Amino acid sequence: MHIALLSRNRNLYSTRRLIEAGESRGHSVRVVDTLRCYMNIASHRPSIHYKGQELEHFDAVIPRIGASVTFYGCAVLRQFEMMGTYVLNDSVAITRSRDKLRSLQLLSRKGLGLPITGFAHSPDDIPDLITMVKGAPLVIKLLEGTQGIGVVLAETNQAAESVIQAFMGMKANIMVQEYIKEAKGADIRCLVVGDKVVASMKRQAAEGEFRSNLHRGGSASVIRITPEERSTAIRAAKAMGLRVAGVDLLRSNHGPVIMEVNSSPGLQGIETATGKDIAGLIIEHLEKQASIPRKAPNKAPPKPKG
Ligand SMILES: Nc1ncnc2c1ncn2[C@@H]1O[C@H](COP(=O)(O)OP(=O)(O)OP(=O)(O)O)[C@@H](O)[C@H]1O
Numbered sequence: 001m002h003i004a005l006l007s008r009n010r011n012l013y014s015t016r017r018l019i020e021a022g023e024s025r026g027h028s029v030r031v032v033d034t035l036r037c038y039m040n041i042a043s044h045r046p047s048i049h050y051k052g053q054e055l056e057h058f059d060a061v062i063p064r065i066g067a068s069v070t071f072y073g074c075a076v077l078r079q080f081e082m083m084g085t086y087v088l089n090d091s092v093a094i095t096r097s098r099d100k101l102r103s104l105q106l107l108s109r110k111g112l113g114l115p116i117t118g119f120a121h122s123p124d125d126i127p128d129l130i131t132m133v134k135g136a137p138l139v140i141k142l143l144e145g146t147q148g149i150g151v152v153l154a155e156t157n158q159a160a161e162s163v164i165q166a167f168m169g170m171k172a173n174i175m176v177q178e179y180i181k182e183a184k185g186a187d188i189r190c191l192v193v194g195d196k197v198v199a200s201m202k203r204q205a206a207e208g209e210f211r212s213n214l215h216r217g218g219s220a221s222v223i224r225i226t227p228e229e230r231s232t233a234i235r236a237a238k239a240m241g242l243r244v245a246g247v248d249l250l251r252s253n254h255g256p257v258i259m260e261v262n263s264s265p266g267l268q269g270i271e272t273a274t275g276k277d278i279a280g281l282i283i284e285h286l287e288k289q290a291s292i293p294r295k296a297p298n299k300a301p302p303k304p305k306g
């Protein structure tokens with residue numbers, strides 16, 4: 001296969017590993033810088049231009065689209081879809097995954113477990129909002145946050161109220177969530193490829209910290225997940241329409257609850273923690289999927305609603 005790897009930087013761990021895995025399985029892999037793609041969208045024959053030339057035909061595209069380039073990256077990916085190219089995760093699913101509220105609403109509709117989560121616009125509704133998520137301690141999250149930045153634990157209702165007021169005053173979009181105390185600062189990352197969890201790891205927050213993000217000093221280790229956790233992760237990826245996803249779960253008293261679903265999950269942490277060749281498994285999945293004949297080149301497979 002000739003594979004396009006949409007990525008801003010070929011030196012990133014995940015990008016390097018996917019090139020390595022693709023080439024070692026006999027494929028050619030070209031790194032295409034997402035932000036250097038441009039296109040004439042009104043053309044009868046959709047195509048993509050790149051650094052002065054038309055891009056060649058690819059059998060498959062692996063999108064690695066960072067949160068800061070979601071909008072442009074998804075437009076580029078959509079163009080590949082219009083050209084009939086097989087994409088590992090499609091643009092609609094990636095767009096959906098980048099909106100935390102929309103994702104949680106969709107997962108809730110599918111009956112998946114979530115922490116009690118609320119959101120509101122008006123400062124007048126703050127006290128009610130706090131009651132709705134069962135009061136402090138509670139977690140307040142910026143919808144656009146990443147790497148644990150913008151995630152705050154409020155220990156009292158009073159603290160919660162002032163933090164929410166402050167965020168609202170800054171016109172920041174937030175959600176308020178029940179604090180899953182029993183998770184004890186740990187979360188579980190399940191890496192889903194196709195309809196399987198191919199690897200999972202536990203991330204434990206550093207001493208005195210409740211956020212388990214590796215960027216916040218958390219540490220990763222291998223973990224055995226329960227059948228319920230496994231099926232929750234698979235159902236979550238499916239609900240989002242993602243073929244490859246990083247599903248983050250918390251172990252709560254009422255079973256696994258989903259925190260978020262990532263559409264470009266990093267490979268470094270999970271490959272290091274588990275010693276598994278995840279990049280290889282992704283390429284293997286791509287080989288199987290891209291070879292399935294698709295009916296109309298311009299039509300993407302059916303997608304879940306929302
Ligand atoms: N409701 C909650 N109860 C307990 N701990 C939580 C809760 N929400 C978040 N956390 C902790 O805070 C960490 C960061 O939260 P979250 O993953 O939602 O945001 P983020 O990491 O900033 O977003 P992203 O993963 O997209 O970069 C989680 O990994 C988890 O350890």
Ligand SMILES: [Mg+2]
Nearest residue numbers: 147148248260
């Ligand atoms: Mg997170």
Ligand SMILES: [Mg+2]
Nearest residue numbers: 146260261262
């Ligand atoms: Mg995320």
